[in-house]
Amino acid sequence: MTTTADSSTLAATLNSIIAEHQGLEGPLLPILHATQKALGYIPSEAVPVIAQQLQLTKAEVHGVISFYHFFRSHPAGNNTIQICRAESCQSMGSRELEANIKQRLKTDYHQTTADGEITLEPVYCLGNCACSPAIRVNDDIHGRVTMDKFEHILDELLTVAVELK
Amino acid sequence: MSTNTATVYIPRDTTALSLGADKVAAQLQNQQPNINIVRNGSRGLFWLEPMIEVATPKGRVAYGPVQPEDVESLLASDFLQGGSSHPLYLGLTEQIPYLAQQQRVTFARVGVTDPVSLNDYRAHGGLVGLEKALALQAQAIVDEVKTSGLRGRGGAAFPTGIKWQTVLDAPSDKKYIVCNADEGDSGTFADRMLMEGDPYCLIEGMIIAGLAVGADQGYIYLREEYPVAHAILNEAIACAEQANILGDNILGSGKRFNLQVRLGAGAYICGEETSLLESLEGKRGMVRAKPPLPAIVGLFGQPTIVNNVISLASVPDILAKGGEHYQEFGTGRSRGTLPFQLAGNIKQGGLVELAFGASLKTLLQDFGGGTRSGKPMRAVQIGGPLGAYLPEELWDTPLDYEAFMAIGAGVGHGGIVAFDDSVNLSQQARFSMEFCTIESCGKCTPCRIGSTRGVEVIDRITNDEQRSGSLEEREKQIELLEELCDTMVHGSLCAMGGMTPIPVTSALKHFPQDFLPNAAGNKAAQGADHA
Incomplete structure (x- = not known):
């Protein structure tokens, strides 16, 4: 997902994404979502292209990207793990869980592990509050997470990643 | 075989x-x-x-x-x-x-049917409300919703029928129906469960809303954190288009309604309706000053209904069985049912749909079965991160909007988070302020700056006495916190800054011992170094 796009492929990708969404009302967020999905992040070179085609200023596009926690301006790891920090998960020990996971991965929030495998992010509620604490690994949500369960999840995740190569 | x-x-x-x-x-x-x-x-x-x-x-x-x-x-x-x-x-x-023991009305089909099967949906009473609505004048649909007594289920409890009337009366060629599916409150999952379990019910409710006010375009603003709901909604919308339930010829009536899902991008504030509209327009989710109301100047400046998922999903049944039937449930001015969500440290967590009026204790004990950890339950937070922390003395309060308002709390979206006796309420209060610093849109000062000052003041109160000085100095800091909260309540543009003080002051009022420097979990007790 974390392709470092050279400028011609970037332009081609962006043009097709913009063409696909330009007819929508309020197309900017759908375009940013599609860009991040295709490239893993929203490179700074994309900002002027999107701005020009939507007749916005670069500042407006940059302002939107920087407002939303989900959009990233730099490549992430191969996988993203989000730990829920909200109250329901707190009541089931998420403060300890997050400390342990950070220690286990030797990384903090908004950072990526040294091997480039995992980017760690906080999240405020995954809607799985009856089975707290919850984490999200890419698009999979896990409930009642313990460190044992986390090791298991990690194991599965990294094994699959190796097989794909 | x-x-x-x-x-x-x-x-x-x-x-x-x-x-x-x-x-x-x-x-x-x-x-x-x-x-x-x-x-x-x-x-x-x-x-x-x-x-x-x-x-x-x-x-x-x-x-x-x-x-x-x-x-x-x-x-x-x-x-x-x-x-x-x-x-x-x-x-x-x-x-x-x-x-x-539940009264499943809005959630009658959830868990029973295949969520994307239209045959299942029809076989279990789906589309009856829409068929009735197609035969009615717009005003008659709005009147039915008014009769039901339905109030907004997102938390603010504004009468849905009155909102719809305002949009119906606003003259414009273009109007919108927006579903607020940015269910960001911790302890709530009713919207998610409904969208994943009975998406056609929401779709039907939105079409009826469109017929009621003369809108032909709807958007579901869904949080990015709900990938499963996203996939199911898109499947359901595609099927509904194929079956002429959505599109240019709703069930052969010649009437039109189109619907799209739009994803948020991890901003809690976008659950606030004006911020949500800004986001849908492709902007930063900055709160708008009200008035003008979104019902009059909403999405792209047009009259817009912004309703929560459960509010809209309650509508098909109201049309199918009549507003009178729906309002027979409930108590006082809280009519109908509310899907309560039992969450956090609770043995039997889940969704409990009941008519308004049951006591909190019934929910926590009879349904919830006490804490999951097996330790005594000490506090519950109701209505999300902006809701009050309540001690056991208040668990007899009947769950209706007015009774909760009377004790300085709110039912909100019906989310109930339980905590056992290991909780430290000063830490929870600090988190409420911290959350506000992270999620504030930044437009108004009481919210943007007040929350940062709030974290600092709480730290000064709970840290050891060398830091906060004499007992007298501590009292001053508590007074300062109360004043700060007062400023946030009265000076903030929206509920984010205006309600963040509710968990803080309720924690301080009901659990003052947790704010003492020597309370378990506070820094002094852990021997932390403040140098």
């Missing part, structure tokens, strides 16, 4: 998936290829998930919580005939007390 063609229901709801439902389904299909597996929504008995059901002539029989390694022993038992010999046998689903 009859056993091979048995129908087994395995939920595709997020919570069921988060506990391994997909693996259970794969295992079962693998071992019995001829089995008919239906991926339904969840019944909301989340502590029993993955809960799977077998169709029998007597009704559906439930087993749970099922793990992939249980599949073999289930198949070796009389499971496919709905027999009782396996230890995970739970009996007839409808007779499980947790479910049997």
